[in-house]
Amino acid sequence: MSAIRHIVFDIGKVLIHYDPNLPYSKIIPDEAERRWFFSNVCTSAWNLEQDRGRSWADAEAELITRFPDREADIRAFRKNWRAMVPYAYQDSVEILTSLVDAGRDVTMLTNFAADTFREAREIFPFLNLPRGVTVSGEIGLIKPDVEIYQCHAADFGLEPSATLFIDDVMENVEGAQASGWQAVQFIGAEQLKSDLASFGVTH
Structure with missing residues (x-):
């Protein structure tokens, strides 16, 4: 297993709450x-x-x-x-922020409409901290299609085997794995801390 050099976060139900x-x-x-x-x-x-x-x-x-x-x-x-989208998960945001502050290469990959994501960036400024983001609504591809992971990796220069993806939906985790990425399902912040440690990612 390659050492993790790139960390990719999903957004909805990982960093911000969503409930229609x-x-x-x-x-x-x-x-x-x-x-x-x-x-x-x-x-x-x-x-x-x-x-x-x-x-x-x-x-x-x-x-x-x-x-x-x-x-x-x-x-x-x-x-x-x-x-x-009434609030962010502060414990998850703290993990993301600490990874960025530690100099880790952090990006985001999300299924999100283009216009509502622009609003989300205004509501939640921490979404501007990572190096960049792939928004499905902007490129016409969605998770768990393999193409969106390939597009993200190409656009941000990620080595798939050295990339760890975090998503709350198992199908999206499996899509990342099918693209050659490492991936974990988000259950909660404490589990994510444990998962990151198991991959040798400290922050």
């Missing part, structure tokens, strides 16, 4: 109806297409055509996005 239920608990107060809405209308698969680069206008239009009676609820998704 937070604003929608007020928009659609009935829990069963809200669950139906996220299962059938503004689904994870629908939202992922914005991470792939689809515009919000096109995304909304596609759903409003199918669910015209839910237009207000559909448009509320983008309008209330900031309420879905």
Whole structure:
């Protein structure tokens, strides 16, 4: 196993909290109806297409055509996005910051819509500390497709076998491993500290 020289962080649910239920608990107060809405209308698969680069206008239009009676609820998704990311995980941010301060090569790779990521950088200034970031919505590729890892490695000059990727979604971890990277699933900050130590990464 190669010594780790590059560390790549996912963002959502690793560094910042994300939960669409937070604003929608007020928009659609009935829990069963809200669950139906996220299962059938503004689904994870629908939202992922914005991470792939689809515009919000096109995304909304596609759903409003199918669910015209839910237009207000559909448009509320983008309008209330900031309420879905209410805080950062400070213990995780401290790990990232300490790695950067220690001179480690830290970058980020995220499934994120281009416009909401620009907002995220304003809300959470620590997202500007790493050397750079690959945002899926900006390049039209998403995790766990192997191509996005290859693109990130090429753009930032990473040696795959010397790269450690941190992501909360196992499929994304496996995508990184399929690209020749080392990778761990994020469970929490304490586990991440242990994982980093097991790879010989001190900070």
